Amino acid sequence: MMEKLILPSSSVPVLADVDICVAGGSCTGVFAAVTAARRGARVAIVEPQNRFGGTAVASLVCYWHSLFTLDGSRQIIAGLTQEVIDRLARREAVELATDNNPSWYARLNTEELAIDLDELVKETGVLPFLHTRAVDVLRDGDGRLNGVVTAGKGGLGAIRAKFLVDATGDGDLCAAAGVRMWHNAELQPPTACARLSSWPQFKRPLGELVHEAAEKFHLPEGHIWGTFLPHSSSFLLAGTKIPGLDLSKPAALTGAEIEGRRQLRAIQDLIAEAGYTRPVLEALPSLIGIRETRHIHSHYRLKTDDLLSGRRFPDTAARGTYRVDIHSQERAGTRFLYLDGREEFHSPDRPPETGYWRDPALPAPEYYEIPLRSLIPAGFDNLIAAGRMIDAEAGAFGAARVMVNLNQTGEAAGAAAFRALDENGPIGSWREEGERGETTK
Ligand SMILES: Cc1cc2nc3c(=O)[nH]c(=O)nc-3n(C[C@H](O)[C@H](O)[C@H](O)COP(=O)(O)OP(=O)(O)OC[C@H]3O[C@@H](n4cnc5c(N)ncnc54)[C@H](O)[C@@H]3O)c2cc1C
Known part of the structure; x- marks a missing residue:
């Protein structure tokens, strides 16, 4: 148990008084804020980094997956995801796959993405707070949430809001x-x-080199991937792995950041030792890529079977087709389960093992759905979550966690918060009907 101190109570400046405060500024958070602002809400957004974009921008992850049904015949995801792709395309900052590829659809220049998110925030009148972290909630005299305590350049501050x-x-x-x-x-x-x-x-594959040198360089093994960026000779490498840590804990986060950079240097070193030119390090992430930490208890925990069977919900928040994708620790590698019944295991050093997790002759769903109720914390009516903390068991999370899906949870959360504001009611009208935001064409 960590020792605790009580700080003397102090007054903090009210930085803003808005309808909706969004904490976190990846595309998920920005899309929530923009969706609510476009409908007429006064919205603030707080983000600890110097720019918006979360894992895509701060952690350099540059792939968005398919926006189409499993067979590629019909678009099922549009909204702000499509709008941002269109904006990037105007500056040749995105490349699109044309082969219904399960591994990627859009390859993004994520530096350009950061500027498009700035522009979206400015155009819609969202009040931005960069270099600012949400550290606590505010409550009224009845204990109801009514704002966010922030920590930023000027110290602690408060943003009053009706919905969070x-x-x-x-x-x-x-x-x-x-x-x-x-x-x-x-x-x-x-x-x-x-x-x-x-x-x-x-x-030969880099994975084989890493596998052979793993012991010498103390590298945990896992699936390695990478890609050249659009119209660029820069290569994005996702090759490190720090297993067994919960990065919502501050000490684990600090340790993982330092260990991640050590592993990156080790990979450069082992490439040079294998006789190749040493790759030149051009950019480190300003935030380590975090796949998973904690989840909320919501009104419904999304099941792996819901996704793989394409279960329909009356309160759909998002649709997707991305496969279940679990980076395994027990056996080094990544396991994929596809909606059409295929199963693959990708090891660091061997060709993929393929098979079926179910009879492939059975019909495959066109897509799966994520319900709004998995975003609403049980027992709360003016707080909603969007992004990787949603209530989903391991397999369901393995598919839901990709950005084209989470972007939609942001839009759905913004739309649900606006609707509750507009009706002067609770977030949770999902009981009556769906709340999909603007996510489909
Ligand atoms: C290495 C790696 C590779 C991946 N590859 C892909 C891929 O190719 N394609 C894909 O679609 N998905 C991929 N994923 C998964 C996907 O990137 C993430 O699941 C997704 O980006 C999570 O989005 P999010 O909005 O929930 O969270 P995040 O992107 O983590 O965003 C959270 C934001 O909140 C901010 N924040 C944190 N704490 C606070 C606070 N207290 N107050 C205010 N703000 C705060 C953070 O700075 C950040 O901007 C990958 C993930 C990793 C780690």
Whole structure:
């Protein structure tokens, strides 16, 4: 148990008085804020980094997945995800796959993405607070949430708000509000990505080199992937892995950031030792890529079977087709379960093992759905979560966690918060009908 001190009570400045305060500024949070602002709400957003974009921008992750049904014939995800792709396309800052590829659809220049998110925030009149973290909630005399305590350049501050959207990834706002949080038994591991130039033409897969040198360089093994960025000779490498840590804990986060950078250097070193030119390190992430920490207790925990069977919900918040994708720790590698029944295991050093998790002759769903009720913390009516903290068991989370899905949870959360504001009621009208935001064409 950590020792605790009581700070003397002090007054804090009210930085803003708004209808909706969004904590966390990845696309998830920005899309929540923009959706609510476009409908007429006064919205503030707080983000600890110097720019919006979360894992895509701060952690350098550059792929968005398919916006189409499983067979690629019909678009099922549009809204702000499509709008941002269109904005990036105007500056040649995105490349699109044309082959219904399960591994990627849009390859983004994530630096350009950060500027598009700035522009979206400015155009819609959302009040931005960068270099600012949500550290607690405010309550009125009846104990009802009515704002966010922030820590930023000027010290502590307060943003008064009628509705709160938690898009912090780790569910920091929900935890501070007293939402019951839980963990999957095995957390998907974090990865420090990097951008490198002078990337060699390898004669055999990099995974094999890492596998052979893993013991010498103390590298935990896992699935390694990478890609050249659009119209660029910079290579994005996702090759590190720090298993067994919950990065919602400050000491684990600090340790993982330093260990991630050590592993990146080790990979450069082992490439040079294998006789290739040493890749030039061009950019480190300003935040380690975090796959999973804690989840909220909501009105409904999304089941793996819901996704794989394409279960329909009356309160759909998001649709998707991305496969179940679990970075396994027990056996180094990544397991994929596809909606059409296929199963693959990708090891660091061997060709993929393929099979079926169910009879492939059975019909496959066109897509799966994520319900709004999995975003609403049980026992709260003016707080909603969007992003990777949503209530989903391990397999369901393994599919739901990709950005094209979580972007939609942001839009749905913004729309649900606006609707509650407009009706002067609770978030939770999902009981009556769906709340999909503007996510489909
Ligand atoms: C290495 C790696 C590779 C991946 N590859 C892909 C991929 O190719 N394609 C894909 O779609 N998905 C991929 N994923 C998964 C996907 O990137 C994440 O699941 C997704 O981006 C999470 O989005 P989020 O909005 O929930 O959280 P995050 O992106 O983590 O955003 C949370 C935001 O909240 C901010 N924040 C944190 N705490 C606070 C606080 N207290 N107050 C205010 N703000 C706060 C953070 O700074 C951040 O901006 C990958 C993940 C990792 C780690």
